[in-house]
Amino acid sequence: ISYDNNTATAPYIGDPKSIACKTTSGTYVRFQAFTTVQTFITNNPTFPYGFSGNTGGTGGGTGGSSSGVPHVMVVMMENRAASEIVGNTTGWPHVNTLLSTYGYASSFYAEAHPSLPNYLAFASGSTHGVTTDTYDPSVSPISGNTLVDSLIAVNPPILWKHYAEGLPSVGYLGGDTANQGTTGYVEHHNPWVYFSSIRSNSSQYNRIVPYADTGVGLQADLNNGTAPPFLWVQPDDNDNGHNSGTSNDQAADTFVNGLVTMVQASTWYTNNGGIILLVWDEGASTDTTGT
DSSP states (O other): OBBOOSOOOOTTTSOSBEEEEEOTTSOEEEEETTHHHHHHHHHOTTSOOOOOSSOOOSTTOBOSOOSSSOOEEEEEEOSOOHHHHTTOTTTOHHHHHHHHHTOOOSSBOOSSSSHHHHHHHHHHSOOTTOOSSOOOTTTSOBOSOOHHHHHHHSSSOOOEEEEETTOOSTTOOSOOSSOTTSSSOOGGGOGGGGBHHHHTOHHHHTTEEETTOTTTSHHHHHHHTOOOSEEEEEOOTTTSSOSOSHHHHHHHHHHHHHHHHHHHTSHHHHTTTOEEEEEESOOOTTOTTOO
């Protein structure tokens, strides 16, 4: 899935902010990215989300069949339109293999520039009027419902976890730990910390953990069978494609390959109809205001 930064109208529903999923019959169904997904998962926690074989419409495909809670991983990448990735086998060889094996959403577009409004919209269905990356959630946390609030509100709760590269500690609610564009944690690439419902609830913000932590990081959770149904991966700016250039494309592609390989080998993926969504927050090639 890639936000393309243009105003083309998506097929089927007339909304450019849509996700396309390929069904087992080979047809594509597009739906509004946040509201429909949030409502459907909340109202149908035991829907058979699993798929058999390579029928997924997502960059990482789907695992084996399952009739339980959906197991979904979102990997949020940076600053590439689909035209910069699809067919670019020099910069993104592994991602292009995933695209040809599984598929991608061809009509999914950014809400705005720069990054933060797109993250907020993905997580909550609205930009909440935020127009810059410098919005400070410690001063003015946003009131409003998020996807993960809806997930834990069902009975039984659908649990979640956010794995961030460079995060200094579990439940960290502070700012950036490095200059943007380098290795380190970037606050505005973590949408959950902007919401009062997360910041005021330790059982929620403690689900935000360092990606590589040997006790509670992603690989540890997959190995231990403790990874919850909804996962969000936040690579640092060396691994998410934030910076331009072929070498940065290749670094991000290598990160994705390692991540997808690890996840697809796990029982989280194979036993639960696992779905991996590779998402780019926005493109930058045709709009110099992108960050």
